[in-house]
Amino acid sequence: MQTRDSQLRGKVAIVTGAGRGIGRAIALAYARQGAAVCCAARSMGQVQETAAQICAEGGRAIAVCTDVADFESVERMVREAEEAFGGLDIVVINAGVGGAQQSVEASDQQTWRTTIEVNLIGAYHCAKAAVPALKRRGGGKVIAVGSGLGQRGIAGVSDYACSKAGLWMLTRVLAQELAQHGISVNQLIPGPVVTQMTGDQMARNTFEGEWAKSPEDVAPLALFLATQPEPGPTGQNFSLMRRDT
Incomplete structure (x- = not known):
């Protein structure tokens, strides 16, 4: 493993959407700082790869197949994290879908609904399921991965x-x-990140003039938010965008 530090030693984190992109980069970064990580995603194969890499590098991780749009699935994710590592300190709400990329008039109703169910209701599910575990721990951090398009x-x-x-x-x-x-x-706003989900948008220069970054470029801000003191910032928006959101 890369040189391990101890900023998150003794902490337990859940990262949703950890099978690829930003979620994977954050999960690896947290593990390299000493956290035990529950890697969650709908694709078990991908999330197992993330957890396996963490373990191969000397860290601690489990992979949990999770559909954030299904509350029972999210409850199981939190329960497995607590059972495996003894508690929960950090929740990164990152799982999401990119949407239809169509006008309202041309949009498909089910696709529109699915985007809301995954990105918003899924985030609500994660928060609702995780809060009791964080309270049992006596505090913690919730980090929601947002978007400048939401501003x-x-x-x-x-x-x-x-x-x-x-x-x-x-x-x-x-x-x-x-x-x-x-x-x-x-909330953490990454700005434009070159991932499988955003590749087409990048190709169309949707984010012209912005900093097109890698998922690994987002991890330091996620680590910063996870290591803030208590009481520290809350209800705040932290952005890596070059322009106003």
Whole structure:
């Protein structure tokens, strides 16, 4: 493994969407700082690869097949993390879909609904299931991976933009609800990241003038948020975008 540090030694983290892209990069970064990581995603094969890499490098990880749109599946994810590692300290709500990329008029109703169910209701499921575990631990961190499109939408991405706008409001409300329990809730906006999900958008220069980064470029900010003191920032928006969101 790369040189291990101890910023997250003794901490337990769940990272959803950990099978690839940003989620995978964050899961690896947390493990390299000493955290035990529950790697969750719908694709068991991909998430097993992430967990296997962590373990091969000397870290601790489990892989849990999780559909964030299914609350029972999310509850099982949290339960398995607690059973495997004895508690829960950090939750990274990252799993999501890219949406239809069509106008409202041309959009497919089911695709629009699915985007909301995964990106927004899935985030709600993760928070609802994780909060009791974080309270049992006496505090913790919730990090929601948002999008600049949730702050300032553009034509053709109504489903995705609305789901991320809702996620930002969920972040702020949760922060108010959980502050008294020592649980901080913040949003991380990566900006344009070259992943399997965003490749087509990059090719169309949708993010012209922005910093097109790799998933690994996002990990330091995710680590920063996971290591803030308590009380620390909560209900805040941390962005890696070059332009105003």
